[in-house]
Amino acid sequence: MAVVLPHVNSPSGLKKLDEYLLTRSYITGYQASKDDITVHAALAKPPPSEYVNVSRWYNHIEALLRISGVAGEGCGVIVEGFAPITEDVATPPVADTKAAAAEDDDDDVDLFGEETEEEKKAAEERAASVKASSKKKESGKSSVLMDIKPWDDETDMKKLEEAVRSVQMEGLNWGASKLVPVGYGIKKLQIMLTIVDDLVSVDSLIEERLTEEPINEYVQSCDIVAFNKI
Numbered sequence: 001m002a003v004v005l006p007h008v009n010s011p012s013g014l015k016k017l018d019e020y021l022l023t024r025s026y027i028t029g030y031q032a033s034k035d036d037i038t039v040h041a042a043l044a045k046p047p048p049s050e051y052v053n054v055s056r057w058y059n060h061i062e063a064l065l066r067i068s069g070v071a072g073e074g075c076g077v078i079v080e081g082f083a084p085i086t087e088d089v090a091t092p093p094v095a096d097t098k099a100a101a102a103e104d105d106d107d108d109v110d111l112f113g114e115e116t117e118e119e120k121k122a123a124e125e126r127a128a129s130v131k132a133s134s135k136k137k138e139s140g141k142s143s144v145l146m147d148i149k150p151w152d153d154e155t156d157m158k159k160l161e162e163a164v165r166s167v168q169m170e171g172l173n174w175g176a177s178k179l180v181p182v183g184y185g186i187k188k189l190q191i192m193l194t195i196v197d198d199l200v201s202v203d204s205l206i207e208e209r210l211t212e213e214p215i216n217e218y219v220q221s222c223d224i225v226a227f228n229k230i
Contacts, residue, residue, distance in 0.1 A: 009043065030143055031072050032070045035076065146202075146224055148210065150188070151220045157189060
């Protein structure tokens, strides 16, 4: 069933979208999809920082689009006052991309003379560049759900989350989060994150960043709840 969202360029619409994303990393499902592309396109400009959850989601989708695009189909989303983008716009067909690349290559071919050594070298360099770029885009990604536990019920959970999100590295994107009661007045932080597998190791992230100084002032331990390839 398609998700129906209000006009996202109005303050009331942004507020409802912010509430909607409070416990979600994506518009639908557990991975980025064309539903995220639709809502992203519906926004006339980046959301104001006061809409924390929308801003976090928007920046995450921006990063995914820069890295390799979004291929998930999603469940369908309707944004009031906005016509959904077509499939062709969201994910250009591979054949079209190859045709465009072929046309670019044709522009450099001398149809009326022999290929020079310089032209051969340039062609080889272009081929190597395309191959390297393709390998980079094929790098796998994973969606991780993590439980982060404080030392006791006196730990400031707001500062704990700020400390966790302060960890920034290439290939790491923090997603939605929520506090979950565990008993005796203690709550744990449950948070989503997306990683590029070749760039980020979750084990190293936990052992070398999240449970080391100064973050270990707030964090007692971290557990991986779910780990899914995207």
